[in-house]
Amino acid sequence: MAQNFDVVVVGSGPAGSAAAVTAARLGLSVALLDRAAFPREKLCGGGVTGRAARHLAEVFGLGIEEDLFLTSRRVRFTAQGRPLAEVDDAPALHMTMRREFDARLHGLALEAGVEVFAPVKPGALDPARRRLDLADGRSLGFGVLIGADGINSHIARQLFGQSFDPATVAFALEVEAPPRDDDHVEIDLDAACWGYGWAFPKCESLTLGVGGLHRANPHLKRNLGHYLAQHGADGQLAGCKGQFLPAGDFRTRPGRGPVLLVGDAAGLVDPLTGEGIAHAILSGRLAAEAAGQALAAGDGGGAFGIYRAALAPLHGELRQARLLQRVVFGRLMHRPMLAVIAARPxxxxxxxxxxxxxxxxxxxxxxxxxxxxxHGVATVAGRVTGRHNVAAGESA
Ligand SMILES: Cc1cc2nc3c(=O)[nH]c(=O)nc-3n(C[C@H](O)[C@H](O)[C@H](O)COP(=O)(O)OP(=O)(O)OC[C@H]3O[C@@H](n4cnc5c(N)ncnc54)[C@H](O)[C@@H]3O)c2cc1C
Structure with missing residues (x-):
């Protein structure tokens, strides 16, 4: 006998917790599953942008004043360690540790009244019979199922055979180093191919990482080694951890009928910046609202059409980001691009x-x-006259 819910959410990262909270507030019965018990680790820079902060407030009622974040307005741009520019009045960036951040969001879902199944592994999915088997022998019936189980999504594999496209996926390596007395956020625009390096200060550590298009970075660990050396943290290399992130593509059809994919499972990471937390929360909310509408109309199978239409503006943004990604990271324009950034506040x-x-x-x-x-023209002219140092960003 299956236990029945209006909505079953698989995965309780930012996307799944957002979906669960939103569905519960709509008065739906919700099961929230995760393969891990909370708190659990999640490899991530933990950079929460103003965009993400707005979604956190809207969906979870969570403010940035909470003890979870270190906020900085100071940003340093570099290229292989060489300074390009410093900005002291940037829009606020909030840095958090995902272990505590995700546990807080998961806790808010619990408070909203969802029934939690964790740790548990999902098994076979039968969209036609609206049933998800669990590895421990139990089964859950659903009106709508939301797959929020990250880059290696089991639900995406059940629907489409694979969870991401190896040709377009990005890969990142990170370490946690001791905290420094410096709250600059650093972005190194030349630390990896089709990607970048980051130093994100946290309350109790400094997260150092490099990431980029997977197939363009066969020696990413070496890149991380160089990056750590620039920060006097060479000793941390042995403890580095890596993870794929879908920062190159998104699923144009993120689901089917009563099954919706959200967050990383739907590929919703910005290809230029690598930001995924904001889109995870937004897509979780939109999927739950689509589930609510479809179930109110008596047909959970209509949820996908409603969700896909609601996602269209975000898909449009990600398409534009992909275009710009080719310009910014492509071989031809990358150097002139660094010069523009260096020279232009x-x-x-x-x-x-x-x-x-x-x-x-x-x-x-x-x-x-x-x-x-x-600037491309100025750079070429500068090279000819020797009056333009692109890497250091010194315009003639
Ligand atoms: C190295 C790195 C750095 C990053 N830095 C940033 C950053 O600074 N800022 C930013 O905005 N984004 C960043 N991202 C992207 C961001 O981490 C993701 O986009 C975001 O976590 C997506 O949220 P999600 O809820 O979709 O998935 P996740 O956060 O991955 O959550 C998925 C959940 O599903 C669970 N799960 C997985 N498989 C199963 C299964 N089979 N059954 C049940 N449960 C399962 C997991 O335990 C987890 O709780 C970074 C990513 C990486 C890899």
Missing amino acids: SMQHRMLRLLAGELDYADIRKGFFLRLAR
Whole structure:
């Protein structure tokens, strides 16, 4: 006999907890499953942008003043360790440890009245019979099922045979180093191919990482080694951990009928910045709202159409991000791009406002190509006359 719920959510990261909280607030009965008991570790820079902060407040009622975050407005851009630019009045970035952050969101889902099954492993999914078997022999019936089980999504594999596309996926390596007396967020735009390096200060540590398109970075551990050496943290290399992230592609059809995919399971990571927490929370909320509407209309199978339509603006943004990713990271424009960032405070601020969710990709594209083209010409001219040092960003 299956235990029945209106909504079953598989995975309790930011996406799954957001879906569970939203569905419970709509008055639906909700089961929330995770293969881990909480608190659990999750490899992540833990950078919470202004965009993510807004979703946290809307969905969870969680404010940034909480003890979970270190907030900084100071950003340093570098290229293989060489300083490019410093910004002291950036939009706020909030850094958190995912172990505590995710446990808090999971706790808020519990408080909202969802029934938690964790640790538990999901087994066979039967969308037609609306039934999910669990590895321990139990079964759950559902009106709508939301797959929020991350990059290696079991639910995506059950639906489509694979959880992500190896050709487009990114990979990242990270270590936790002792905290420093410096609250600068650092972004190294040349630490990996089609990616970057980061130093994110936290309350009790400093997260150092490098990541980029997986197939373009066969020696990522070596890149991390260089990056750690620049920060005097060479000794940490042996303890590094790695994980894939879907920062190159997203599923244009994230689900089918009564089964919806959200967050990393749907590939919703920004290909340029690697940001995924905000999109995870938003997509979790949208999927739960779609479930609520479809169930109210008496047909959980209608949930996918409603969800896909609601996701269209985010898909549009990610398409634009992908276009810009090719320009920013592509071989031809990468060096001129570093020069533009070094020389143009307005460009630095626009990038940081994009990250904070104050601008969208359409805003960024306005004038971007013109500026880049001008600087490309200036760079070439500088090379000819020897008056432009691209790597150090010194415009003649
Ligand atoms: C190294 C690295 C650095 C990153 N840095 C940032 C950053 O600074 N800022 C940012 O915004 N994003 C960052 N990201 C991306 C961000 O971590 C993800 O986009 C985000 O965690 C996605 O949330 P999610 O809820 O979809 O998935 P997850 O957070 O991965 O949660 C999935 C949940 O599902 C559970 N689960 C997995 N498999 C199963 C299963 N078979 N059955 C049941 N449960 C299962 C897991 O235990 C987990 O609780 C980074 C990613 C990486 C890898």
